[in-house]
Amino acid sequence: MPLRAFSIEDGNLNTKSVSVARSRAYSDIDLTFAKKANNDVFKKNDAGAVKQSVKNILMTNFTEKPFVPGYGGNLSALLFALDTDVEEDDIIQQVVTAIEAYEPRADVLSVKVRELPEQHDLRITVTFRILSTNVIESVDLNLTRLR
Amino acid sequence: MATLIKSTSLDFNTIKTRLKDDLKKQAEFKDYDFEGSGLSNILDVLAYNTHLNGLTANFALNESFLNTAQLRSSVVSHAEALGYVPRSFTASQALLNLSVLITDANRPTSVTLPVGTSFTSTVAGISYTFRTLEAFTGVDDGNGLYVFKTKTDSNQIPVFEGTQKTKTFIIGETSDSQIYVIPDTTADINSLNVKVFETVGGSTFESYTDLRKAIRIESTSKHFQIKEVPSGTYELLFGDGKSTGKRPVAGNKVVVTYLSVVGATADGASAFTPSSQLTVDGSQYTINVVTDTVSAGGSFKESIESIRQNAPIYFASQQRLVTAEDYKAQILANFSAFLDDVIAWGGNDNVPVEYGNVYVGLKFKSGLSEATQSDVKTQIVNELTDNLAIMSISTEFVDPVETFLELQTFFNFDPDLTNTTARATENLVETTIQNFFATNLNKFGQVFRRSAILSQIDDLDVAILNSRMTVKAQQRITPITGQSLSYDINFPMAIATPDDVNRIVTSGRFVFNSRTCFIRNKLSSLKLEMVDIDGNVQVDNIGSYETGTGKVSLVGFNPTTIEGGSTLKISVTPNNESTIRPLRNFTLDLDTDALVATAQIDFQNTQLTL
Numbered sequence: 001m002p003l004r005a006f007s008i009e010d011g012n013l014n015t016k017s018v019s020v021a022r023s024r025a026y027s028d029i030d031l032t033f034a035k036k037a038n039n040d041v042f043k044k045n046d047a048g049a050v051k052q053s054v055k056n057i058l059m060t061n062f063t064e065k066p067f068v069p070g071y072g073g074n075l076s077a078l079l080f081a082l083d084t085d086v087e088e089d090d091i092i093q094q095v096v097t098a099i100e101a102y103e104p105r106a107d108v109l110s111v112k113v114r115e116l117p118e119q120h121d122l123r124i125t126v127t128f129r130i131l132s133t134n135v136i137e138s139v140d141l142n143l144t145r146l147r
Numbered sequence: 148m149a150t151l152i153k154s155t156s157l158d159f160n161t162i163k164t165r166l167k168d169d170l171k172k173q174a175e176f177k178d179y180d181f182e183g184s185g186l187s188n189i190l191d192v193l194a195y196n197t198h199l200n201g202l203t204a205n206f207a208l209n210e211s212f213l214n215t216a217q218l219r220s221s222v223v224s225h226a227e228a229l230g231y232v233p234r235s236f237t238a239s240q241a242l243l244n245l246s247v248l249i250t251d252a253n254r255p256t257s258v259t260l261p262v263g264t265s266f267t268s269t270v271a272g273i274s275y276t277f278r279t280l281e282a283f284t285g286v287d288d289g290n291g292l293y294v295f296k297t298k299t300d301s302n303q304i305p306v307f308e309g310t311q312k313t314k315t316f317i318i319g320e321t322s323d324s325q326i327y328v329i330p331d332t333t334a335d336i337n338s339l340n341v342k343v344f345e346t347v348g349g350s351t352f353e354s355y356t357d358l359r360k361a362i363r364i365e366s367t368s369k370h371f372q373i374k375e376v377p378s379g380t381y382e383l384l385f386g387d388g389k390s391t392g393k394r395p396v397a398g399n400k401v402v403v404t405y406l407s408v409v410g411a412t413a414d415g416a417s418a419f420t421p422s423s424q425l426t427v428d429g430s431q432y433t434i435n436v437v438t439d440t441v442s443a444g445g446s447f448k449e450s451i452e453s454i455r456q457n458a459p460i461y462f463a464s465q466q467r468l469v470t471a472e473d474y475k476a477q478i479l480a481n482f483s484a485f486l487d488d489v490i491a492w493g494g495n496d497n498v499p500v501e502y503g504n505v506y507v508g509l510k511f512k513s514g515l516s517e518a519t520q521s522d523v524k525t526q527i528v529n530e531l532t533d534n535l536a537i538m539s540i541s542t543e544f545v546d547p548v549e550t551f552l553e554l555q556t557f558f559n560f561d562p563d564l565t566n567t568t569a570r571a572t573e574n575l576v577e578t579t580i581q582n583f584f585a586t587n588l589n590k591f592g593q594v595f596r597r598s599a600i601l602s603q604i605d606d607l608d609v610a611i612l613n614s615r616m617t618v619k620a621q622q623r624i625t626p627i628t629g630q631s632l633s634y635d636i637n638f639p640m641a642i643a644t645p646d647d648v649n650r651i652v653t654s655g656r657f658v659f660n661s662r663t664c665f666i667r668n669k670l671s672s673l674k675l676e677m678v679d680i681d682g683n684v685q686v687d688n689i690g691s692y693e694t695g696t697g698k699v700s701l702v703g704f705n706p707t708t709i710e711g712g713s714t715l716k717i718s719v720t721p722n723n724e725s726t727i728r729p730l731r732n733f734t735l736d737l738d739t740d741a742l743v744a745t746a747q748i749d750f751q752n753t754q755l756t757l
Contacts, residue, residue: 028178031185043176044185053183066195067159071182102182 026050026105026132047135050105054128055139057102058095073098075124079145083117095126107131120145157201163194213455220377222451227374229462232359233454235336235375237484238307238406239413239445241268241277242518244437245304246285246294247425257286258293258427265423266306266436268416275413276422277306277442280338280406303439303518308413309335309406317347318399327383329373331407332448334381336373338406341383343369343395352402355385358392359481362534368392379448408445414514416442440516446484453483468536474507477531485523487512490591492731498637504543505536508591508732545732550639551621552595552727553718553741554580558604558614559749565610569746572611576604576744584737595727595735612749618724621738622699623714626657631705633690638697639733641722647671652692652699655716657706659685666701666717668692675701694722 028049030042044052060072073095078086092111099108106128114123127138167190170179178184209215213225223233243266247258265278283304285293296302312334316327341355358370370392372384383403386392395401417438424431449457461480464473474491487510494504507527511520524544532542556576560569567575583600587593597616604614622636643651647670654666662679666689669676673693677686690701699717709715716738721727729735 026178027176029176029185029189031188049178049184052185053178053181056185056188057183065182066191066198068182105181 028052031056046133047130047137050103050130051137051139053103054099054106054126054137055141057098058124058126058139058141071102075122075141075143078122079120079143083115086115088113088115091122091124095124099126099128105131106137109136157198157205159194159198162197163190166190166193213458216455219379219451222454223375224377226454226458229458230466231454231458231461231480232336232373233375233458234446234449234480234483235381236333236408236410236448237444237446238309238335238338238408239275239277239411239416239442240305240307240519241416241419241438241442242303242440242516243306243419244294244302244439245283246292246435247427247432248292248435249287249427249432250291251430254287254291255427257284258295258425259284260295260304260425260434263311264421264425264434266419266421268419268442270413270416270442273412275308275409275416276310277308277413277416277419278311278406279304279306306419307335307338307406307408308416308442308445309338309408312405312407314403316401316403318343318395318397318401320397321394327401327403329381329383329403329405331381331405332379333407333409335406335408336381338408339371339373340404341371342402344400344402346398347400349400360530361392364390364392366390366393410447411445414441414443414445440518441514443512443514443516443519444484449483457483466535468505468532471505474505474532477535478507478509478527481531482523482527485512485515485519486510488590490732496731498731501543503540505532505540506543506545506731508545508547510547510591510734547591548622548637548639548733549736550727550729550733551623551716551736551738551741553619553621553738554600554743555617555741556580556604556614556744557616558744558746559612560746561610561612561749561751563610563750565608567608567610569748572608573744573746575607576611576614577742579603579607580742580744581737581739584735588735588737591732591734592729593735594729597725612751616724618721618727619718619741620721620727621716621718621741623716625713626704626706626709626715628706628708628713631703634701634704636699636701636717638699638719638721639729639731640697640727642692642694642697642699643720643722644694645669645671645673649720651720653718656680656710657715658708658710659706661707663710664706666690675699692719 026046026049028044030044031052034042036042058073058075061076062072062074063069065071075091075094078091091113095111096108099106109127109129112125116123122143124141124143125138126141127136129136167179170176170186176186179186179190181187210218210221213222216222216225226233245260249258260279260283262280262282263278265276267274267276269275283295283297285295287293294302295304297304312331314329319325339357342352343355344350344352353369355369355371358372361368361370364370366389368386370386373381374384376382385394388394419436419438421434421436425434457476457479460472460476464476468474468477471491471493475489478489479486489510490508492506494501494506497504497506509524528542536542558576560572562569580600583603588595597618601614601616605611620638620640622638624634624636626632626634645651645668650667650670652666652668652675656663656665658664659677662685664677664679664685666675666677668674673691674688675690675692676684677689678684689704690699692699699719727735
């Protein structure tokens with residue numbers, strides 16, 4: 001029995017779309033270099049990989065990456081700035097700019113900054129959505145001067 | 148010329164891209180393309196390491212050759228392997244006439260000016276100290292005036308800029324293999340004086356001389372060797388006691404004195420004041436100073452490029468004067484503080500031919516007095532040619548002969564293509580030509596190539612559409628006025644053959660028979676005529692010129708005065724205006740008075756009529 005198909009103009013909404021999104025699995029090496037029982041390194045997959053990437057970007061200071069002087073969140077530099085010079089909005093802007101520039105897989109939803117000047121402490125929570133899966137993840141950064 | 152290292156093939160991003168390409172072949176890790184990923188960070192480390200290793204290998208290989216080494220220490224080391232000692236800082240030297248007046252009845256018959264007598268002088272607001280390096284004696288002239296003189300009875304007393312420094316070393320055991328360090332980057336190694344005392348407290352000593360000046364070396368020859376080390380300071384070495392000269396023994400004391408100098412910055416000192424009075428028999432007397440020659444001859448350390456050029460030539464000469472290049476190498480190696488350039492040729496190549504002679508042309512640095520120039524020539528003969536040249540060959544010095552070029556430049560100029568005016572561009576063209584001469588000519592053997600200048604002019608501005616240049620060569624003579632004499636003027640190139648349109652030979656203006664005249668060749672003839680400025684022929688045959696030999700002859704030339712001074716310019720059109728190759732002691736210079744650049748406005752429109 002042949003299948004009769006109507007045109008889209010005639011109201012057929014069952015036609016499959018010709019454009020499809022190719023889902024891509026993310027897989028990265030675990031930078032803690034913890035080893036499995038078989039002595040292999042662990043992998044970071046999907047959300048874990050993106051989360052590690054976001055953390056890497058934010059924890060990198062300017063000029064640390066070879067030949068890409070503007071790469072990174074440059075957050076550690078803030079620890080050595082005068083407290084009165086550091087504005088919360090500036091930090092948020094810095095975080096968003098860095099992730100938008102270097103992590104196309106993440107969409108920043110919110111950045112929360114908590115300054116503890118007496119303890120030379122800066123706590124940042126970045127919440128972002130992974131674009132391919134819509135999974136929402138957050139990264140907590142706690143920056144403290146050691147001396 | 149140094150080879151510049153091209154690091155493009157070792158570029159960090161290229162290496163990282165290659166690593167990423169490799170990772171694309173596997174499915175285990177896929178995040179290599181994201182800059183924040185751990186994999187990207189690891190690739191950074193790998194690529195950076197590869198990049199640095201590649202560059203280091205490249206640098207190391209470059210430093211391994213004299214032609215490509217970039218570091219001074221490497222170049223000096225390569226030169227040392229060729230037996231070449233790069234020039235150190237050199238003291239600026241002035242010549243002074245010194246005397247003291249002692250009117251005391253019991254005055255001595257002679258007075259000694261001690262070593263180290265110092266004088267101060269100021270150059271550009273900075274004070275420098277000059278001092279004598281040997282003792283000089285003055286003899287009473289009968290009136291109590293003691294004029295100090297050198298051993299050659301000259302009253303020109305040399306004083307050298309610098310601070311006298313002394314280093315004392317005690318010779319250790321042979322097994323210690325001691326090297327004696329002179330930690331001074333501005334030492335003038337030519338002023339080094341090395342005395343070896345038998346004992347630490349003794350007063351008897353032997354003087355050691357520089358190995359570079361040695362004619363022969365035996366086991367008893369007393370020579371020292373001085374060399375620059377990577378830090379830019381110097382080290383002193385002695386012979387081994389066998390084949391390379393006498394070696395001081397353990398317990399000997401070595402006293403080294405030398406001048407620490409500032410080099411060329413002390414050149415130009417003209418007024419000298421004695422730092423102290425002269426003590427004679429317990430009384431103080433003022434030293435009278437008259438400057439004979441302002442200070443000159445100071446120089447900085449030899450540049451890397453100069454070492455690169457001179458070391459192989461010096462090596463090729465093998466400390467012997469056989470070929471013309473040997474003369475050039477040896478003279479430049481020893482007297483480059485005084486000389487801009489040297490050229491030498493055999494008597495067989497001279498005009499006229501003189502077998503048995505070697506002709507040496509010296510181009511002295513500007514500012515050197517006749518006395519200093521003469522002194523340098525004497526030193527060249529005494530220290531080099533008498534010892535190193537082939538027997539029965541004598542050295543003749545010839546002065547450089549400057550041939551001036553008169554350049555007229557015409558260029559098409561489109562004002563629509565630029566904001567600069569035609570006049571400003573004309574000035575720019577003239578400046579470019581002057582810079583070209585300063586950089587590329589003015590030395591022996593440097594060839595004028597017209598297209599090389601024109602290509603620079605074409606590149607000056609997009610508004611310069613094309614250019615052309617007429618070239619004339621010019622020699623200058625100083626005729627004796629009021630006497631009818633003959634003059635031969637030699638040009639270093641062939642002169643153009645006469646034609647029926649252009650005058651090939653012309654001269655500057657002079658007065659003859661109360662009329663302002665000049666010389667030119669007759670059209671279609673090699674004969675020269677003297678005409679006044681109205682075109683009336685005053686002397687029908689005043690000489691001739693030869694095309695092949697480049698000789699212009701004036702016969703019975705008797706001007707009353709020369710316009711604008713005493714020098715008469717004789718200009719000729721070269722047979723080949725594109726290339727002028729100076730021979731022997733000729734150098735090419737620019738006659739800036741005759742330098743003309745003319746813009747011809749060209750809007751690049753197609754014309755309908757001519």
